Amino acid sequence: MLKDITFGQYYPGDSILHRADARIKIIILIEYMIIALAARSLLAVAVSVAFTVFLVVASKIKPGLLLKSVKPLIFVLIFTAAINLFFTAGEGDPVVHWNFINIYREGIVNALLMAVRLLSLVLGSSVLLSFTTTPLDLTDAIESLLSPLKKLKVPVHEFAMMMSIALKFIPTLIEETNKIISAQKARCADFDSGNIFRRVKALIPVLIPLFVSAVKRAEELADAMECRCYHGGEGRTRLKELKSRPGDYVFLLCATAITAGVILLNSITTQEVFDFCKTLFS
Amino acid sequence: MSQSIPALEFSKVSVVYGDKTSFEVRALDGINVKFPESSVTGIIGHTGSGKSTLAMLTNGLLKPTEGQVLLFGEDIWSKKHSMKEIRSRVGLVFQYPEYQLFDETVEADIAFGPKNIGLDPEEINKRVMTAADFCGLSEKELKRSPFELSGGQKRRAAIAGVLAMQPKVLVLDEPAAGLDPKGREEILGGLDEYRRAYGATLLLISHSMEDIAKYTDRILALKNGKVCLQGTLDEVFAKAELMFDAKLDVPQITKLFIELKKRSICASTDVYTVERAKQMVETVIREAKNA
Ligand SMILES: Nc1ncnc2c1ncn2[C@@H]1O[C@H](COP(=O)(O)OP(=O)(O)O)[C@@H](O)[C@H]1O
Ligand SMILES: [Mg+2]
Numbered sequence: 001m002l003k004d005i006t007f008g009q010y011y012p013g014d015s016i017l018h019r020a021d022a023r024i025k026i027i028i029l030i031e032y033m034i035i036a037l038a039a040r041s042l043l044a045v046a047v048s049v050a051f052t053v054f055l056v057v058a059s060k061i062k063p064g065l066l067l068k069s070v071k072p073l074i075f076v077l078i079f080t081a082a083i084n085l086f087f088t089a090g091e092g093d094p095v096v097h098w099n100f101i102n103i104y105r106e107g108i109v110n111a112l113l114m115a116v117r118l119l120s121l122v123l124g125s126s127v128l129l130s131f132t133t134t135p136l137d138l139t140d141a142i143e144s145l146l147s148p149l150k151k152l153k154v155p156v157h158e159f160a161m162m163m164s165i166a167l168k169f170i171p172t173l174i175e176e177t178n179k180i181i182s183a184q185k186a187r188c189a190d191f192d193s194g195n196i197f198r199r200v201k202a203l204i205p206v207l208i209p210l211f212v213s214a215v216k217r218a219e220e221l222a223d224a225m226e227c228r229c230y231h232g233g234e235g236r237t238r239l240k241e242l243k244s245r246p247g248d249y250v251f252l253l254c255a256t257a258i259t260a261g262v263i264l265l266n267s268i269t270t271q272e273v274f275d276f277c278k279t280l281f282s
Numbered sequence: 283m284s285q286s287i288p289a290l291e292f293s294k295v296s297v298v299y300g301d302k303t304s305f306e307v308r309a310l311d312g313i314n315v316k317f318p319e320s321s322v323t324g325i326i327g328h329t330g331s332g333k334s335t336l337a338m339l340t341n342g343l344l345k346p347t348e349g350q351v352l353l354f355g356e357d358i359w360s361k362k363h364s365m366k367e368i369r370s371r372v373g374l375v376f377q378y379p380e381y382q383l384f385d386e387t388v389e390a391d392i393a394f395g396p397k398n399i400g401l402d403p404e405e406i407n408k409r410v411m412t413a414a415d416f417c418g419l420s421e422k423e424l425k426r427s428p429f430e431l432s433g434g435q436k437r438r439a440a441i442a443g444v445l446a447m448q449p450k451v452l453v454l455d456e457p458a459a460g461l462d463p464k465g466r467e468e469i470l471g472g473l474d475e476y477r478r479a480y481g482a483t484l485l486l487i488s489h490s491m492e493d494i495a496k497y498t499d500r501i502l503a504l505k506n507g508k509v510c511l512q513g514t515l516d517e518v519f520a521k522a523e524l525m526f527d528a529k530l531d532v533p534q535i536t537k538l539f540i541e542l543k544k545r546s547i548c549a550s551t552d553v554y555t556v557e558r559a560k561q562m563v564e565t566v567i568r569e570a571k572n573a
Contacts, residue, residue, distance in 0.1 A: 176381070182343050183382035186374040187443060188366050188398035205394065208384040212429060 009069065009130045015060040017132040020251060021244040022141035028255045029128045035262045036120045043273060044265040045116060051258055052120040059127035069126050070119065077118055085111040139164040140242055150233075157233025165221070173214065180209050287355040288316040289451050289483035290340060290372070295349035297335050297507075309335040311507040313349070317451075317500075322477060322484040324494035326530060327504035333487045334377065336504070337455045340485065341372040353451070370399045373449030377456045377487075379440035383428035388419065388439045391428050395447040406446075413446035416472045416479075434465040441469065445476055452477070453485040458493065466490075470497050491533040495519075495554035503530055520552040535559050 012018075017025070032051070039048040056066065088111075090104025097103075129138065143160035150156050181191070184205045191202050297310040310332045317323055327333050338344040339351050342358050342365050350357045358368050376382070385391035392413055396406040414424055417438040423431065428439055441457060454473065458466040474497055477484050488494055494501065501518040503511040503525070511518055511525065518525070522532050522540055532540070533554045539562070542548040548566050553559050 179376070180381060182338070183376050183379060184394075185343060186341060186369055186376070187382070187395035188369050188447065189394070190366065190398065205382075205384045209381050213381055 009065075009126070010134050011061060011065060011131045013060055013132065015058060015132065016247070016251075017055070017059045017127060020132075021242060021248045022129075022133050022137040023144055023242060024244055024248040024252050025128050025133060026138075026141055026145060028252060029125060031255045031259045032124045032128065033121065035259050036117050036124065038266060039117075039262050040113070040266050041268060042270045043268060044262045045113065047258065047262050047265060048120060049116065051255075052124050055124055055127050059132055061127055061131050065131070066123060066126065069130075070122055073118065073122055077115055080118060081111040081115045084114050135167040136164055137242070139167065140238070140240070144242055157236075161233075169217070172217075173210070176213060177206065177210055180206050286319060288352075289319040289321075289354060290317040290485070291315070291352040291355075292336075292339070293350045293352060295339065295346045295351060297332075297339065297344065298347045309507055310339075310346075313507075313509055315502055315509060315512065317483055317485060319483055320477070320481050321500055322474075322486060322498040323500040323502055324498035325485060325487045325502045325504065326489070326491070326494065327510075328529065331504040332507040333504060334455055335507075337374060337376075337453050337485070337487060340451065340453045341369045341374045343374070366399065370395070370447045371449055372451045372453065373444040373447055375441050375444045375452070375454045375457055377459065379444075379457075380433070380436040382440055382443065383436060386427060387425055388428050388431070388442075389414075389424040391439060392424075392442045392446045395443055399447060409446045409448060410442075412448075413442040416445055416476045417442040418468050418472055434461055434468075437461065437465075438469060438472075441473070448480060449482065450480070451483045451485070453487075455487045456489065457486070458488070458490070466493065473497075489531075491531050491536075491554075495533045495536075505530075515554060516552050519554050520550070522551040 035048045035051060039045045085103060085107045086101065088104060088107035090106035092105065094102040094104050095108065139160045143156055146156045189202060189205060191199065292313045292315045295310055295313040296308065299307040299309055325333050325336065335344065339346055345359060353368065353372065356362060383391050385394060389410055392410045393406050396409050419438055419442060423435060428436060431439060457473065458469050461469065470493060473484065476482060486498055495515065498515065500514055501512065502509065519532065519536055522536050525532050535556060536551060536554050539548060539551050539553045543551055548562060553562055
């Protein structure tokens with residue numbers, strides 16, 4: 001029943017994105033989001049799409065896998081595009097006029113732009129982080145990036161520790177859930193029939209043992225950590241240090257340059273580009 | 283009764299986990315076994331040999347990839363009976379069953395199974411009392427929350443939860459694992475009483491050869507998903523040396539007789555209870571005196 005759920009979608013591989021420092025990837029992701037959301041003019045959108053394509057190719061993730069991650073969003077994508085298509089009022093005459101439906105040129109442009117933005121956001125964040133970074137690397141990177149906040153007494157290490165413990169125990173919890181479901185089924189519990197209320201009620205014999213054992217496990221883990229003198233992040237060293245190589249910085253520089261480029265390109269209208277091309281060729 | 287239909291029968295049963303992926307594991311491979319009615323079969327084998335997988339097949343929690351599981355001669359997957367009915371006839375107690383406890387009181391928790399079958403309250407109450415009795419749970423313990431009980435009491439409450447369905451076939455996956463000798467004795471003794479009272483067929487998975495020797499009359503030994511030995515206790519322990527070769531354990535007392543055989547003091551090794559050992563030793567001494 002639960003065996004298809006995997007947490008995170010890390011997909012082992014050996015691409016530049018897999019090898020890149022997780023901290024750099026997080027910064028690049030932020031820049032990438034700015035690029036995808038800011039791009040408005042034709043050229044800027046073209047650059048942003050090109051960057052997305054580069055990331056997807058560089059990740060060496062199978063297209064089928066990517067499609068799977070986009071699939072749940074198809075509905076949202078169509079819905080947003082449709083709203084933009086029908087409800088954007090434009091200047092000039094509508095392109096399509098039928099009863100009370102008016103579709104303007106601006107509407108079509110907006111719908112396409114929204115679809116491209118959403119699609120690149122999903123694809124970009126999948127290949128930059130979820131597919132190519134292990135959850136544990138991710139928490140380490142977040143801790144490292146947020147470490148300046150420690151000066152403000154924000155318990156960054158503790159949060160990161162909680163996050164990584166939670167991540168580590170997800171497979172155990174899934175296994176345990178399966179075990180409990182089987183045990184209650186052996187006592188003739190019925191999870192698959194009846195109305196919604198009955199089904200929710202049927203989950204009680206699963207949820208209670210699950211919570212009880214999760215709490216017990218947490219207490220045991222806390223004891224085990226204390227027995228080994230865990231006392232928070234102060235002076236703690238790591239088994240696996242995050243390392244950034246020169247290549248990571250080059251990558252970061254390029255991404256920053258593209259971000260700046262896209263923002264600049266936004267101020268150039270399509271008309272100006274055409275004019276520029278005309279002067280170039282005449 | 284000698285040639286009657288077995289309570290449970292496995293016919294060419296194979297189970298493959300993770301089909302169609304690279305992580306294919308053949309947990310059971312062409313198993314053919316019959317469990318005669320009212321017999322007690324001890325199932326032994328190393329960790330990973332497929333014992334728990336076999337247990338999950340008996341009540342339809344797992345569907346065999348190939349082959350059939352027959353309950354009193356009928357394929358449990360034939361759709362003739364609902365899964366609920368199958369599961370009320372084949373009780374399955376998992377390894378460390380304590381985690382299945384959830385209700386406010388032990389009494390209510392034991393009643394969970396019978397309630398799911400749809401029995402009337404009076405019958406449920408009767409069954410809960412009987413099951414608690416077999417498992418040695420007192421009136422006072424029945425009123426407590428299952429989470430306040432000791433480890434051994436929790437185990438007994440969980441087993442009572444399955445016994446309350448009064449199954450004709452009872453499968454137990456290491457019911458006494460991790461308990462002290464007294465706790466083991468009480469649980470296994472209670473199960474034996476239940477079996478005698480209801481003529482139930484028992485499948486007992488255990489690592490303790492002493493418990494197997496004491497409570498079962500048949501043995502099924504699994505190795506890498508295949509049957510490596512099966513038969514009555516006498517048949518299997520007569521081949522005790524074979525069991526050693528298969529890296530399976532035998533009772534301490536049998537080990538002693540294997541050593542005695544090596545030294546040509548006593549010829550037979552099908553000795554697995556202290557009673558029988560005493561007889562054998564006495565015979566040997568008498569013969570030695572006569573000679
Ligand atoms: N849910 C599962 N998914 C994949 N493989 C499994 C699963 N359960 C058991 N196995 C594998 O099947 C084999 C038999 O396991 P099991 O029946 O639990 O053995 P035992 O109870 O004798 O220790 C083992 O190799 C185990 O790794
Ligand atoms: Mg097992």
